[in-house]
Amino acid sequence: MMFRLAHLSDPHLGPLPNPTLLELASKRAIGYLNWQRNRASKFTSEYLDGLVADLKAQEPDHIALTGDLVNIAIDAELGPARRWLDKLGPAHDVSVAPGNHDAYVPGALRRASEAWAPYMRGDDDHIPGAYPYVRRRDDVALVGVSSARASAPFFATGHVSTEQAKLLCQKLKALGRDGVFRVVMIHHPPVRGSTDWYKRLIAGSRVRAAILQGGAELVLHGHTHIDSLHWLKGPVGPVPVVGVPAASNAPGGKKPGARYNLFKIERAGNDWRCYWRERGFQKPGEGIVEIRERDLSAEMLAAAE
Numbered sequence: 001m002m003f004r005l006a007h008l009s010d011p012h013l014g015p016l017p018n019p020t021l022l023e024l025a026s027k028r029a030i031g032y033l034n035w036q037r038n039r040a041s042k043f044t045s046e047y048l049d050g051l052v053a054d055l056k057a058q059e060p061d062h063i064a065l066t067g068d069l070v071n072i073a074i075d076a077e078l079g080p081a082r083r084w085l086d087k088l089g090p091a092h093d094v095s096v097a098p099g100n101h102d103a104y105v106p107g108a109l110r111r112a113s114e115a116w117a118p119y120m121r122g123d124d125d126h127i128p129g130a131y132p133y134v135r136r137r138d139d140v141a142l143v144g145v146s147s148a149r150a151s152a153p154f155f156a157t158g159h160v161s162t163e164q165a166k167l168l169c170q171k172l173k174a175l176g177r178d179g180v181f182r183v184v185m186i187h188h189p190p191v192r193g194s195t196d197w198y199k200r201l202i203a204g205s206r207v208r209a210a211i212l213q214g215g216a217e218l219v220l221h222g223h224t225h226i227d228s229l230h231w232l233k234g235p236v237g238p239v240p241v242v243g244v245p246a247a248s249n250a251p252g253g254k255k256p257g258a259r260y261n262l263f264k265i266e267r268a269g270n271d272w273r274c275y276w277r278e279r280g281f282q283k284p285g286e287g288i289v290e291i292r293e294r295d296l297s298a299e300m301l302a303a304a305e
C-alpha cells in the first residue's frame, strides 16, 4: 500500500464580501478592519489558485485541510467557500477540520459545519459538527478534531472539550488495534509554547494526553501560518506534529509564502514509512518550487533517542 496525503491550511478565502451592519455588531468589526488593513493585500487568490493547481497535479489520494477557510464567518463567505471546496475535490477525498476564523462568533461554527457538511463528517456519521470524526481510506484513518470555538475580541484561542478529548482517545485506541496509519487533523497546534499566548490551544494537555494514551502516527495543524515540526509523546515513541504556512499567503513577507505538504505513507513490515515533501512559493515573482524533502520515519527514530 502506498498512500499520498496532501495537507494545506488557512486559505482565508477572499475577497471578503461586505458584511451586514448586524453582522458587524460583534467581534467581526475588528476582524473586518483587520482584513482591510492586512489580509486584503497579502492573501490573494493568485497564489492560492497556483498552489491548488500544483497540488492537484501531484494527484494525491486525499487532501487534509486544517481550517481557517474564511475570515469572519459571515453567511456571505460560507457559500463561496463551499464552492471552492467542491472545486478542490470530491468530499470523499477532502477532509476539513475547522479553524477559529470559521467559528469567529457564537453560532458561526454550526452554520459553517452545515454549509461544508460533506467535508467534515465521518464515514458513519450523519450529523454535521460531531467531533472527532473518523474516515478510513485504505490503511489510513483521518481523524478530524475541532479546536474551533468563538473567542473574545483580540483572541484566537482554540478549545477541545473534555468530552471530545475522551472520544479522541477512544477512537485512536480502536484504530490502533486495527493497525491503520492514524492522522489527526486539528487547527491549533497541540504543542505547548508553539504559539503566542493569545492564540494558543486552551487546555492543550487534554489533546496531548489523548495522543499519549491513544496513539497516532501523524498530527497535522495550521493556525500559525508557518512551517513547523514538533514532537509529542506517543505510547510507543514520538509522534510528529506538522504545521504548514497559509495556503494563500504572498511570498516575501514576514510569514512564509503559500505552501502545502505532501506525505507518502507506506507499510514497512509491521511499521510505517512516511516521507514528507513541501512545495510552495518562496520568492516574489517566482513559481512554485520544491522547498524540502524529509524522511519523517528517520527523523522519528532520531527524535526517540
Ligand SMILES: [Fe+2]
Pocket: 010, 012, 068, 099, 101, 223, 224, 225, 246
Ligand atoms: Fe489562519
Ligand SMILES: [Fe+2]
Pocket: 068, 099, 100, 101, 156, 187, 222, 223, 224
Ligand atoms: Fe487560526
